[in-house]
Amino acid sequence: MTTHTLLLPVPAVASPAATAAGAATRRSVTGSVHSWDLSTGVDGPGTRFVTFLSGCPLDCLYCHNPDTKRMRNGRRSSAEEIVAEAAKYRDFIRAAGGGATLSGGEPLLQPVMAGELLHRWKHELGLHTALDTSGFLGSRATGSLLNDTDLVLLDIKSWDRDLYRRVTGRPLQPTLDFARRLADLGKQVWVRFVLVPGLTDPEDNVAGVAAFTASLGNVSRVDVLPFHKLGAAKYEALGQRFPLTDTPSPTPAQVAAARAIFAAEGLSAV
Template sequence: MTAVLLGTDIPLGPRVTGSVHSWDLSTGVDGPGTRFVTFLAGCPLTCLYCHNPDTLAMRNGRRTGVDEVVAEAAKYTSFIRASGGGATVSGGEPLLQPVFTGELFHRFKHELGLHTALDTSGFLGARASDGLLADVDLVLLDIKSWDRGLYRRVTGRPLEPTLDFARRLADLGKDVWVRFVLVPGLTDPVENVEGVASFAASLGNVSRVNVLPFHKLGAAKWEALGREFTLADTPSPTPAQVGAARDVFTAHGLKAI
């Protein structure tokens, strides 16, 4: 008999499928060490600076079984372990497909013995069951702005679900890396950075903050999709601007990279 998720007709185990955009090996920004990163398709946010707009629609992914993804990751496990790495599920937004994401984490952790990381905006955090989170070692949580109006302008969505999810992760004692994209003229006001830093410091479970400089590497993808990249004329922040933002987080006792 095939097990099913309670209250649904979705089978668990190797028959679970999801919309997968791609996978790749990554070092540095997707968690510690070298990571096998699975990029899922579909995202409820419409971030102005999204560098993977080709992952926003689930139809842009390929229907893929858990077995196929795990088999691919298994090819690199020795190399990944040697680097102190693991497996990250990213997107898009992984929690748009919580059953598939949960099964991937379970198999990565218990079958392959890999450190696991969830890369999420937190907007759909309520869809993450406690069971899913039990198989996650690290959450990479994007907090894109503290100013509520600015957050909605940047993402098209409200901030509160992300904050609620962050507090839940704190209650669970889950290790979190906060990620904040610094966009000159948009997210860089000191009071906005200060708000994110103060909140992150209050949680008690944030072991690192990544201040990510805005870039335009995804502009060609926007053009290929026939969509306007509204930040085309926005410059990347200078090293001094990035350093100043990191200093704000450091002043709150956080490790900022």
């Protein structure tokens, strides 16, 4: 779903020491971090420094990062380490019109670490910030965390309530509540919808997501993401079976039809 140019584990070495003034006031925040990478694609505009936090309360059938589901699968890392790593690429990222994105897993499962990273990326490095979330834990996003977030990448996985629970194991309503909260704040949002043949692709399901998205008034883009099986090898490595191993990827015509439904609501769908 995303074109990654580099994927590296969280560095094991300590980051450079902060300045004396900063060290005197900076709190020490740590979290469970799976990895980081530099990417272009659907992680926000331009080239992005993307940090993947470990842990997710959803159990999506088509999850392509099953290795990020459990916090224990990550490494205990400090915000200082991650910010220092991002700083190495700051000039390049800014020249490329990019920024820093917090992903997972589900970043809001670790709201303190998430808030610290977004704040320091924005105010110390001067980077555009994005939060990639399902919205299920949107109530954990504080006002200050959202103030430090320039863009929210919000996954709306289904409109049909029963189907949403089947796909994720969780109810849809918290995501809708968070979406409305973001709309009330006027926060820029990109909605992301994964098109899975035989699962999320019924026309009325896509139309429901489209109509709700259009009603918000703060969504500048919709990414219709074709289902793929690129994460299947990760399930095998974990000794698990990929739940949708027999499901095909959608055809270009099916993707175009879904995008047309969003476009009919006046949305920019890609």
